[in-house]
Amino acid sequence: MSEPAPTNEATQPAPEASSPVEGQEKGPSKNELKKRAKEAEKAKKAAERAAKEAEQAAARAAAEVDYAQQNYGKLPLNQSQERTGRPRAQISTFNGSKDGEEVLLRARVHTSRAQGNKMVFFSLRQRQHTVQALLVVNPESVSKQMAKWAAGIPLESIILVEGVVKRSPEEIKSATVKDAEVHINKIHLISEVEVRLPFNLEDADKAQDDEREVPTVAFDTRLNNRVLDLRTQTSQSIFTLQSAVTDLFRESLASKGFIEIHSPKLQAAATESGASVFKVDYFKGSAFLAQSPQLAKQMAIGADFERVYEIGPVFRAENSFTHRHLTEFTGLDLEMTIEEHYHEVVDVLDDMLLHIFNGLKSKFSADIEAVRRVYPSTEFTWLAKTLRLHWKDAIALLRENKVEVDDFEDFNTETEKLLGRLVKDKYNTDYYILDKFPTAIRPFYTMPSAEDPRYSNSYDFFMRGEEILSGAQRVHDAKKLEERMVEVGIDPKSMQAYLDGFKIGIAPHGGGGIGAFVNIPIDVLKEVPHIASYLHPKDILMLARASKTVRKILMQRSAIHMWRSAERNIELLPPCPPFRINEAQYAALMFTNECSRCGVSVMRGMDEYLGVRLCNACRKTSLIDCSNVSPEVQRYVPMSTCKSTQLMFLHSINSLLFSVIKKGSVYALQEDVERVERGITQFSQCGSRSAYKRWKTVNKYEYNLWMKHVSSLLRYMVHAERCREDEIESRKQARRDEVVSRLQHHGWKLRDTYMISAQRNQAWRALVDVDKPLTDQAWERLYPKLHILLKRNRENWLVIGKDYRHCIRSMAESEFSNFVAGEQVYLLFPSYRELRAFHVFKDLLETDRPVDAMVAKFNKCKQLMNNAIAKWRANFERQLVLKVKSGRRKEKFDAFEHGVELIEDTTSISTKLTDSSYQHVSAKNSVLLRADTIFRFKNSHWVAHYPTSFVHMADYLHKQLEDQAEGGSILVEHDELHSMFEYHEVGARVARALLAALGCPDAAYIEMNAPGMAYICGRCHYPLPHTWGMIIEHYVLEYNQWKSHSLQNSQCQGIVYNNVHCLEPSYGAKPLVRLMGSKEFNESKIRLCSPADVVECNHCVRLKLDYVFRGSRKYVALHLRDV
Structure with missing residues (x-):
């Protein structure tokens, strides 16, 4: 079988990755990829930021967690829920020895101050004791929320504090506990202040430098807020001392067998004289508040109690204007039987008082000092054996000091104080006993003296001239007592029960009563006459307006001393005049803004001349234009413009005089005009010229007295205004300081x-x-x-x-000059503009650096700066050397070899340079340092040497050109300085001749200048001393004068002007120059002739020479011979 043929897709080449596939979308571009990368980076950063913020939020949340919320807060209203039995600490027991001890205490917040948001300072108070407390944020027990809450606790609130006592490293001045403080761990609020405090307790407890000084908190403000006022340390100490007095009183008498009794305070009859008792309704009859427990004590003695005492209230219907005239006070009374002599009672009383004095001093000294800090006073002193004076001895002591007193009249308050001062001066004691008072001035029950019935067996105890205890032996016979009652006007039947006690037999006895003795620590021990010594006149005025009863008391004649004492508290305030206005009207006039007639508040100031402040309505009815008043009436009537008064101050030797310039119409008070007119009419019609004359004298005297008061019043007004301005400025300064403090926080x-x-x-x-x-x-x-x-x-x-x-960087010029020149070499230095041209200097001066960084840079670049300056100086010296060579070629002086060593020790006057100075001498500039290298300022004979003369000339030219510059300063550059100097051929020739004459031809200028004023011209008739530069200038000047005179004399025949200062050594027998010997220099034999002996050369005058020779006849003769 054959393989299947490949498809078209398989046989086609694969497309490139970058080429798009047909039918699909194109891939992302580069810009889009970059955009996506940026968005991813942003998302990543956003996530990181969110995570960081979440972490910070968690940290803040953790920080905001109040881990100390159990350690602070407000306690429940009803705290009787449980009883732990934990003891509360007392501030009075705190000290440095309790360091590290944990404490629990209840106290008031005296002061508090937050230091940032992590620290709060407290001053905690228990009665008169205070301690510093500190609350600091820590991670264990105190949070920021706790510190913030604690800082907001109002002053005077009651808190419960738990903490640890720590020894203070330094003394705490603001608390009574000086060496310890409390570090707070827990703080709870028991009772919070809900209203604004009427005054600050620290102000109420502020010390007074003078007892006449007006208190910071007004007296009526303290009385209106008495509960708060009693919290002050002074008030607490006063009550502590009062309690101590009664405790020591009981302690002393209890040790002697006394029994404390409490007598009734409502009595059927007025005891003693009955003139100062309170009568009250008692059901259908009347009763009296007991004036003293005297009769009850005697009845207790009749009941065979033998020795009794009582501490109880006493009531007397007297005006309470001093600490000796109080309507109610706590009395300390005692009574005891007598065995042989009434001095047995005196001894017991004396021992009791000494026991109190010693007890207060030994146990309560801190409280006494606390009172004295607010009311400064001298130390109270007493003798080991108390001084006892007979009445006759006191009379004799007063009469020895020219005080007229009667033998049998009682002393008034001023006489008692005077006697106290006399006793202090003579016996050095503030505490003494006065014995044998006259019988006529003692109560009816006082026993007369057996030796002289005119005197009695009575006695008073005195502290600083003030009676603090009064007592006597009592009459213990019923018939004698009844006779005495009848003599003083007391009906015996009204005190029948009292008399019956004597009829059944009573032993001889005596005693004493201490009136208001518990006030001794603040009143008697302090030497303060009465409470008015602390009051401002306005305070008494406000008290008089508080109620009708108080007003009636303060308006009586007997209270006049209160007003006068308060007036004396005000510095430079003249006393109230004895006529025209009374003390209350005077206080209202000076310290209120009320109309003197109708009492409404007015913005108008008072009229110092008329002594009134009137509103607009009262001005129309009370003032009269003086143009309608006769001149005769105007002589006795105070007048004022009532518009404006301008004060002009004239300083004299002893006082400040016032000159018053009045503007506008003159006015007077209509009542004053009518009074004077009535007087003139009345006395003019009566026909008695003597009476009329007396009337005019009296009225003129009152007018002059009033004007004198006005003068003092104006002086006070100026002083008061200055004090007011100072006080305002003080408050402003305090506000400024507080603002700055908070801003720094x-x-x-x-x-x-x-x-x-x-x-x-x-x-x-x-x-x-x-x-x-x-x-x-x-x-x-x-x-x-x-x-x-x-x-x-x-x-x-x-x-x-x-x-x-x-x-600061620009000031480097002087720093560089000091660094390079030092103290032993004075060299030329670049100008400011030349300095800034150097790169290293430009960087230092123009770069903005802190001062420390600039100094460090300066130190680092020292060598570079030194090199730059040295290079600049070498260039400057090279130009000067060229001038010298050119000048010497001109005078055909070629014998000088450029590199020959100049510094030679050839004479005894040579001055050697230091090793550090040789670094500035080289073969190139050595020619400039020779003594025969002479420069001069152009067109001048002034001799200059390098470098000294160049430095001085540069400074001089800078200053001259700056003064002449318009629109800015001109700075001369040193390059321009070359053209101002030229080589001085004549001066150089003179210098070489003088150096040859002195035998030092190659000497340096510094050598020849070292001897100072030691060169004397050998050709002059006057042996005047010169410096090296001056002797050269002298020869140059004489040479120029000879040339000038020779030209002037060329037309005159028969007269030849000789060149005495010829430089040729062979000319004349005199040397060119000589050095002044040390003996000649020390004895100063050079003397100039007096002006009366000076004559002048007639030939010089006749020839009209520029220089006419003048001198004594001797020197003129020499001049005629030689010249």
């Missing part, structure tokens, strides 16, 4: 807050320099506005920084 630098643009600076000041405190809410509104200003300002600072770095 946000990452801004202090430099960014210094606004460059005047417009931005104005906007910055409008936002920051505001007299308002910076609260968190205000900061949230302020920061976005500041951010815009700061961002633009930072961009400007970056530009300025770039320019500054460029300026």
Whole structure:
């Protein structure tokens, strides 16, 4: 069988891969393949980005998980659910020795301050004790959410804290615990403050530098918020001290066998005088609040209690304007029987007080110091054995100091204080006892003295001149007691029960009462006369308006010292004048904005001359134009423009004088005009000229006194305005500091807050320099506005920084000069423009690098810079050498050999160069350093040497051309400097002659210049000293003068002008130059003749020479002979 024939498809050749198959679509193009590859790459990157974002989201979610939510939060309202019995720690026990101890404490948030979002500082307070606490974010117990929540706890809230006590590395000044702090692990809120606090406790507890200083928190604000005020450390310490006084009082008396009693406070009759007791309704009758427990104590003694004491309230109907006149206080009273002498009672009282003093000092010194920090005072002192003064001794001591007092009259408050100061000065004690008071000034139950009935067995205890305890031996006989009652106006029948106790027999006894002694730590120990010492006049004014009762008390004449004491608290405020207005009106005038007539609030300031502040309506009815007032009335009436007053201050030696320039119409108070007119009319009609004269004298005196007060008032107003401005500026500065602090916390630098643009600076000041405190809410509104200003300002600072770095790089010229020249060689240096032409310098100066990088680059390129400068200097010296050769060829001086060594030690005056200086001397420039190589500035005889003179001349020319330039400075290039100098043939010839005369023809300039002013011309009549350059200039000048005079004398016959300074050695017997000897130099024998002895040469004058010789007759004669 034959094989089947192949089909057409099998016999046809296979198509190429690249050729499309017939009937099918073409494959993707190259562009499409590239596009697909890009899309795949994008999808891959998108997937990677999504995975990364998911990873970051997971990390954020993990970070947002509050792992410490069990460690903080608000506790339930009713916490009485379980009782763990875990003790609470007391801050007062904390110290560095408890380092590492875990504690649980309940405290108030005294202050708090967040430091970023990971740290919060607290000051926790328990009563008067405070401790610093720190909450820091950590991965175990404190999360960021916990720190944020804790930072928002309001001040004064009560919290429960669990933490660890840590020793502080440095003293903590803001807390009472100085050497330890608490690191918080758990914090829970017990009681949250829900309202805004009326004042900050730190402000209320702020120390006063002076007891007259006005407190930061107003007195009425503290009284209106007494609960909050009592939380201050000072208040807590005061109450602690008061409690300590009563405890020590009980402790001392209990050790001596005393029994505490409690007497009734409602009594049927007024005790003692009855003049200062409260009368109250008692059912159908009347009763009285006990003024003291005196009668009850005596009845207890009659009941054989022997020794009793009481701590209880005392009521007295007296005006409470000092700590010695209180309507209610806690009294400390005691009574005891007497065995032999009433001084037994005095001894017990003295021991009790000393026990209290010593106890307070030893156990409560920290509380006393806490009070003193707010109310500074001197240390209270007492003697080991208490000083006891007889009444007669006190009278004698007062009279020795020129104080007139009666023998049997009681001392007033001022006299008692004066006596306290005298006792302090004489005996150095603040605590003493005054014995044997006059009988007439003591209560009816006081026992008269057995030696002299005019005096009594009574005594007072004083602290710093203030009575703090009063007592006496009591009358224990019923008949004598009844007689004494009748003498002082007390009905014996009203105290029959009291008298009956004495009729059944009572032992001799005595005692004492300590009035308001619990106030001693703040009042007596502090030497403060009364509470008005702390008040502002406005505070007393507000108290007077609080109620009718308080107003009645403060408006009485007896309260005037309160107003005056408050006035003295205000610096430079003149006291209230004794007429025209009272203290309350004066306070309202100075410290309120109320109309002096109707009391409405007005914006107008007060009129210092009239002493009023008037609203528009009252001005129309109260003022009168002085143009309608007679001149006679105007002499006694204060007047004012009531519009504007301009103060001009004139400084004198002792005071500040005031000159008042008034503008507009002059006005006066209508009531003043009417008063004066009535007085003039009344006294003019009465016909008594003497009475009229007295009236005018009195009114003129009052007018002058008022104007003197006005002058003081104006001085105070200026001072008050300055203080107000200073206070405003202080608050603004505090706000500025707070703004800067918060900005730095946000990452801004202090430099960014210094606004460059005047417009931005104005906007910055409008936002920051505001007299308002910076609260968190205000900061949230302020920061976005500041951010815009700061961002633009930072961009400007970056530009300025770039320019500054460029300026620093430009200062490299001086750095290079110091590096190359040093201190021992002074060489010519390229100018600034020439310097910048060098590639290495151009790179340093124009490339913007930080200063540190520029310095590093500078140090790296030192050798390259040195080579460039050396190359430039060699080129400059080569041009100068050409000038020298050309000049010497001109004068046919070919004896000089170019390579001869110049530096030779030929004379004793030669100065050797240092080793480092020889590196700048070569065979090519050695000719420039010779002493006989002289240059000069064109058209000048000025002698120049290389390199010193060239450097000085370049600096001089730069300065001169800069001053003359218009529209910019001109810098002289050193290439241009060559054309300004030329070789000085005459000077070189003089230098060679002088060098030959000195025996050192090949010396260098530095050798010849070293001796300084030691060269003396041998041809001159005056032996004046010269330097090397000056002696050459001298010979050149003399040579030029000789030539000039020879030409002038060519027409004059019979006169020959000799060249005394001829350089030929054979001319004359005198040498060209000589060196000044050391002896001649030290003794300074060169003297010039006085102006009176100077004469001039007549031949020089007659010949009209340019130079006329002048000198003494001796030297003129020599001149005529030689010249």
